[in-house]
Amino acid sequence: MWQGSAEEAHNDIDWPQLRDFYAKRLWGFLETGKLVPFQxxxxxxxxxxxxxxxxxxxxxxxxxxxxxxxxxxxxxxxxxxxxxxxxxxxxxxxxxxxxxxxxxxxxxxxxxxxxxxxxxxxxxxxxxxx
Ligand SMILES: C[S@@+](CC[C@H](N)C(=O)[O-])C[C@H]1O[C@@H](n2cnc3c(N)ncnc32)[C@H](O)[C@@H]1O
CATH class of the missing domain: 3.40.50.150 (Vaccinia Virus protein VP39)
Incomplete structure (x- = not known):
């Protein structure tokens, strides 16, 4: 979902940065189309x-x-x-x-x-x- 939730622990997370990090780490799978993210x-x-x-x-x-x-x-x-x-x-x-x-x-x-x-x-x- 890449955004805060009911959990307090999620309040301090930089969600856009986390989404970029995810995209960089999983680029190889995203590129093949085998991994499809849904926001x-x-x-x-x-x-x-x-x-x-x-x-x-x-x-x-x-x-x-x-x-x-x-x-x-x-x-x-x-x-x-x-x-x-x-x-x-x-x-x-x-x-x-x-x-x-x-x-x-x-x-x-x-x-x-x-x-x-x-x-x-x-x-x-x-x-x-x-
Ligand atoms: C405990 S984290 C786990 C994330 C990931 N599975 C991991 O291990 O790194 C829970 C995640 O669920 C997301 N989330 C919370 N409520 C959601 C909802 N209703 N639908 C989809 N994702 C949700 C939060 O934003 C958070 O990224």
Missing amino acids: KTSDAFFAENSQTFDFIYIDGDHRASSVVKDAINAWAALKPGGVLAFDDYSWSAGSTPDQDPKPAIDAFLLAKTNGYNLLAVNNQVWLRKH
Whole structure:
């Protein structure tokens, strides 16, 4: 997204500079067209998306309501056999659980119990869709 978010830690970041840094480091992949950046929220991305993916990594807005929404949208866009990964499973904003990813990831895992194989659980959660 390359802009601030609900997280305080993002307030002091120079976002345009970070975007330039990203472009320089990933130029080789951007040039081939295999990497396509989207400067928009995940909601906006999924609302317009019609592609399906082999791998989706969720590490955006960490609030539970956003993580569960990203998970549901990502699941719909993930191919059977594809891998979905969540970052920051054990990260906490230090306030209330609705500000953290974990309750949302747990709820999603429960709701989709028979729909995946769990590949890894640590500070990240990785699963393969059936
Ligand atoms: C914890 S950082 C992780 C960035 C990157 N995955 C990394 O490891 O360097 C979270 C990023 O998600 C972005 N973000 C926050 N809310 C978002 C949203 N609703 N949609 C898309 N990105 C969002 C933030 O601007 C920030 O760049």
